[in-house]
Amino acid sequence: MSKKHGALRGSLLGLTALAGMVMLGQTAQAEELRLLTWGGYVPDDVVAEFEAETGIDVEVTLSNNEEMISKLRATGGGGFDLAQPSQDRIASAQLEHNIYKPIDLSKIDASLFIPSMLEATKANTTLDGEVYGVPQIWGTDGLVLNTAEASTVKDYIDLCSDEVAGKVSYRLRRPTLIAFAFSMGMDPFAAYNDEAAYQEILDKVEAKLIECKPNVKTYWEGSDSLLNLIRSGEVVAAMAWDAGGWTLNNDNPDMNFVAPSSGALGWVDTFAIPRKAENEEAAYKWINFVMKPEIAARITAASSYYTASNGASSLLDEAQRKQFETSFPQEALDNINWYPPVPAGLEAIEGKTLDRVKAAQSN
Amino acid sequence: MTTSTGKAGAMRVGALLLAMPLLLWLFLLVILPHVDLLLVSLRERISYGKYEFSLINYIEFFVEPLYWNTYVRTAVMSLMATVLTLMIGFPVSYYIAKVMRGKGKNVLFLLCLIPFWVSELVRTFGWMILLRESGVISNFLQWAGIADGPIEMLYNDATIMVGLVYTSMLFMVVPLVSVLDSLDDSLIEAGYDLGGNAFTVTRDIVIPHAMPGIASGCIVVFMLTLGNYLTPNLLGGKDSLWFTEQIYTQFITRFNWESGSAFGFLLLVLSSLIVWIGLKLSRQTLSETVS
Amino acid sequence: MADQFDLECRDVVKKFDAFTAVDSISIAIPKGSFFSILGPSGCGKTTLLRMLAGFQAPTSGDILINGSSVLGVPPNRRPVNMVFQHLALFPMMNVAENVAYGLKRRGVDRSTIEKKVNDTLARVGLPDSGPKQISQLSGGQKQRIAIARCLVLEPAVLLLDEPLGALDLKLREHMKVELKQLQNEIGTTFVYITHDQSEALVMSDQVAVMNAGRFEQVGAPQDLYYSPQTAFVAGFVGESNRWKGTVGKTQGDQIVINLPTGGSVVASRVVHPELSEGQTVDVFVRPEAIAIDGQGKTDNAIGAKVENVLFNGAASSVQVRDSATGHEMTVALPQTGAFANLKAGDTVNLTWAAEQTRCFAKSEKQGAAA
């Protein structure tokens, strides 16, 4: 009998202790920043410095555009204090799922941003007069080549040529559809708001991608696995982000990022605040911290991603600047196709196209 | 009279209280999500945040050959993987249960466990390192002079099958070993003594005895395979088509919860249906198999 | 000569690594006889039987069935069948399917199978049990089905490995008689192994007493009981009072065996011409050879005190203690019911003839006592 009481008391004690811990956890949460971001955007030393400076713990979750939206949608905009979607994916997601809250521009030091980029991002993420995103990092989709073996590849469409048969990789995602459309001489962005015209473009791209499928080694998913495929020589030409090409170039001068002749696709990843963020203050502190030129330059040095921070580029070292200039001569820079905001509903149509490409048998 | 009913009532309340955690668990984690899934699958997006009841997601599934093909392909491949796992797992289990003695038996059993010391992701990457064009086997074959150039062994259905069977083996071997362990050796000997040979003894005595284990192993393997995402996706490459992949795509990259839910429900129906047919064919009952 | 014997073993040896489980056994079992192998647990009975059935190969020696060697012949090709210790009926089949199993394996046609199965079930006294499941049978019925399953194949030899071991006492007594009768009717050679001496004695034409892998003695039950050849047989078959002693003086046709406790026992020189003075011997006297307050031969006479009356109907006995030496003895009570009111504490005079005393010189090898 007494033993039973003991056990009961024990478990009650345990429960109280647990409850106490949960409460402690909650109070501790006030000093935490939960960040939903991309791989490479938050180097460890930057996190450490921020934590030392502010006393706020940073909890990083790595993700991509679609997952970010899905995660926030599932919780109605909860679970994170700061997210980093691409600028073209914010307005439609906000309209559809209401997962963000407007950015309080008064809490952001606008002088830290390259003015043209800040204005463009603000314009693309404005809904009912409220701004939902400010830029952090930008980059392009283009060609990552092993130039020793794929010198003939000048544009996306060349990925389907016989010279590189079986040694090609790209993602089966919407940027690929857009890239092929441009390289086939069409302008998908102009057709964004005309569903029929867009469908027509997609149909042509679909036919091309199915025809091209035997050329493809595999559709890549994570950039690490793609870089491995290129390093091992299994893939010699791929459609990928510029930063990946530069990372490879650091080890092997034959491998590099090349801006395709139809133009690289320019994207900007932003800061956006989830609707149920619990520590907004920390989010603003983080934004103003990582946009400081010296911090932003460090991020670029570590990851090869370019930054929207004003004045950071002058702090980069010579080699990195040269890498950038080789890949982007002035005319290539002018030729970049920047993503306009994606109208809602477009992704559903694109999804069907991608499904059909995936389902087509290549052999 | 009143006291006795009162007592019985109290007892019933007590039993109910005891069962409460189980009922709560069943309700919150099993029934509620499925009801929710069903409801979501039965609506159609009209415009921003506006939905209406509709069967469009199910109609879509049957009209679009892509989904339908993926569904059938997943079912057929899962069945094949289950049968293959059984065909490999049965002799292995028989060997462990009936031929090995003492220490060797435990060692062999542990060997079957080893793949599970690492996560599925790591395991699948292990296969990729072995089978890729610049991988271990390809290099070995070239070194041995069997192949002239690099050989790509990844990204085809046979590789998916190998990965699925490898991943499922333990779930087949464990129930089979335990059911075969319970088979009295003298039954097998009696079979031989009465004139049976290896084939007839296996068919008439070993398999009927092992049937509950075969059924439960097959159910688990089939469900796991049907619901597998990583293995078909990573090992299958550009031509992998797996229904769970389709569900993931609908939910995560298309933001289309409605058709994702419908697909999820259809997958549930498919697995229940096939398990039911399997049980009927093998004349087993679910309760027998589970216990 | 070969065709009188269904089964013959020639110097059969079975070794498990260094351990010898069966040690050069030679035996010829006549056609149609009920042959038992009796021995304590672990003496190698099952091992021998499994070699006959073909589940194990002898390390050396030869086994002949119907006159030809069966070495290398697998169990499913030998004309012998085995009833297993735990019967090994197939639970996944009903009774008729169990019995039909062997015939099916031989490819016998359906109608013949049905007829034979029915005949055999009738012969073991369970004519209507065909559709029953094995789990619906009683212990004794299972027993009979296990035998029917073998008999339907008309084997030259039926091997039975302690088939009554799992049954309760009453049923065992009953089945003993039934098995004996069955064997009589069908005339198949039975090789029956058991560690229960009463089973062996009641049923068998011939019994081999086995100990530590060897046959100690082979003979009719009466021979074993009344003329055991070794101390092991004397001790293992039937009840005995036993002493250890030293051979003393011979007086006429009587030999005195001196017990270490001080007393002595008298044996007959006629029965034991081989004993010489000074030998160490084991001495055995059957409980029923001893008379209480009797008038018969009084070569041996002891005063004793009753310690326990073990009433068991016709097999009642008393435990007594020798007043002189303190040695404990068991004495059978006459079936007439005399001494029915004997009780603990009574003193009695015990007498027996010198011929009833059996002595075995302690030999090189001392088998495990029963």
Ligand SMILES: Nc1ncnc2c1ncn2[C@@H]1O[C@H](COP(=O)(O)OP(=O)(O)OP(=O)(O)O)[C@@H](O)[C@H]1O
């Ligand atoms: N496969 C084997 N490997 C090693 N030793 C064995 C093996 N089979 C039997 N033995 C040994 O041989 C001896 C005889 O065994 P066996 O089974 O023949 O005894 P048994 O006379 O049938 O005993 P019981 O009456 O208990 O059934 C035992 O000591 C046993 O340990």
Ligand SMILES: [Mg+2]
């Ligand atoms: Mg035995």
